[in-house]
Amino acid sequence: MKELVTIKAIARQLGVSPSTVSRALQDHPRISLHTREAVHTLARQLNYFPSTTARNLKSGKTGIIAVVLPEIRENFFSEIINGIEELAFDRGYTVALYQSHDKVEREERIFTGLASQRVDGILVSVAKETQRFGHIQSVIDRQIPVVLLDRIPPGIAAHRVGCDMERGAYEATKWLAGRGYKRIALLNGPIALVASEDRYRGYVKALLEENLPVENALIKRVDLTTPDITEKMNQLLQSATRPDAVLAFNDYVALDAMRACRARHLRINTDIGFVSFANLPLTAYMDPPPLASVEQHPFKMGVTAVEILLATLADEGEESDFQTIMMAPELVVSEAALHIA
Structure with missing residues (x-):
């Protein structure tokens, strides 16, 4: 192996x-x-490269940003990482990516490792089952800056970047009501996610304004797995007062719920309409797609989170107010919906 060239050489x-x-x-x-x-x-002749380890020891910085996400196979989270990497790379930072796979134990182990590795900062979207946040507070106590991203837990003093899900659910439900739907069901996410409660509040607010019923029988929580989504959708379809529309937690939930409807020979968006969240590219390949989907701007979310983190690092430990930035959701109506009377 060729010996590395050093300053001493x-x-x-x-x-x-x-x-x-x-x-x-x-x-x-x-x-x-x-x-x-x-x-x-x-x-130049010797192909000398400076030692990043030595430089980092001198500066007290590693040049590494850690990103902890639930699942990068989901297009929503892959778009977030695309936004993060684009700006971080441009600013000379390396991005270290970790996946919790929506498991709290795995998330806690990741944070334990990050606390000892002394990364410069952490961007995190918490796992769906995470209800205790001591592991996040622990790295904050070690003076490692943290930006909470998309799935934002309560009670932690840190920067926050997300999308206004309450407003998104409100506008989606109002849109369905405006098209004549009277029994709008909600396939919501796990109770541990703040975003689930945001969706619920927006949904209820819109129903009340439209003088439509708010019924527990029309509200189901899913754990975001296909079997549970299928079971909860079948419960809605077996109800004596079957819904004529469904607001789904995201496009993946909508896809599984729509499959359950087809199994019962229901025509999607004719017998029962669907609106969801995320506006993922995959909906373009669905036949038919949901009537509409709420765009959450994940790429912009990632870029904004990095901007806040780098600004925090530039302050060199000075006290600053924590920022909360919520993207404005956008209801994107599908081409199929435009041709339905």
Whole structure:
């Protein structure tokens, strides 16, 4: 294996001290122009690369941002990471990606490791089953900046970036009511997720304004797995007062729920309408797609989270107010809906 070139090796060949080489590589004005040029020329010839480890020890920074997400196979979270990486890479940071796979024990182990690795900052969207947050507070107590992203837990003093899900659910439910739907069901997410409660509040507010019934029988919580979604959708369909429309937690939930309806020979968006969240590209390949989907702007969410984190790092530990930035949702109506009377 070829030996790595060091500052000491360059110093030996030029007959100068290692500290002189180090300063010359940084173009320190106290080093003569002749010496600086000689050092840079030899460094290029020897393919010298500075030691990031040594530089990081000196600066106290690692140049690494950790990102903890539930599942990157989901298009929503992959778009978030795309936004994060684009800006982080441009600013000279490396992104270390971790997946909790929606398991709280795995999430806690990840944070334990991050606390000892001393990454510069952490962006996190919590697992669906996480209801205790001591592992997140622990890294904050170690002065590691944290930005809470999309799935934002309560009670933690940190920066927050998400989308206004209450407003999204409100506008989606109002839109369905405006198209004549009278019995609108809600296939909501796990109770541990704040976003589930946000959706519920927006849904109820819209129903009350439209003088439509708010019935417990029309509200189901799912654990975001296909078997549970199928079971809960079948419960709705077996009800004596079957819904004529469904507001689904996201496009994946809508897809599984729509499959359950087809199994009962119901025509999607004719016998029962669907509106969901996320506006994922996959909906373009669904026949038919949901009538509409709430765009949550995941790419922009990722970029904004990195901007806040880097600004926090630039403050070098100075106290600052925590920011809460909520993207405005956008109800995107499908082409199929435009042709339905």
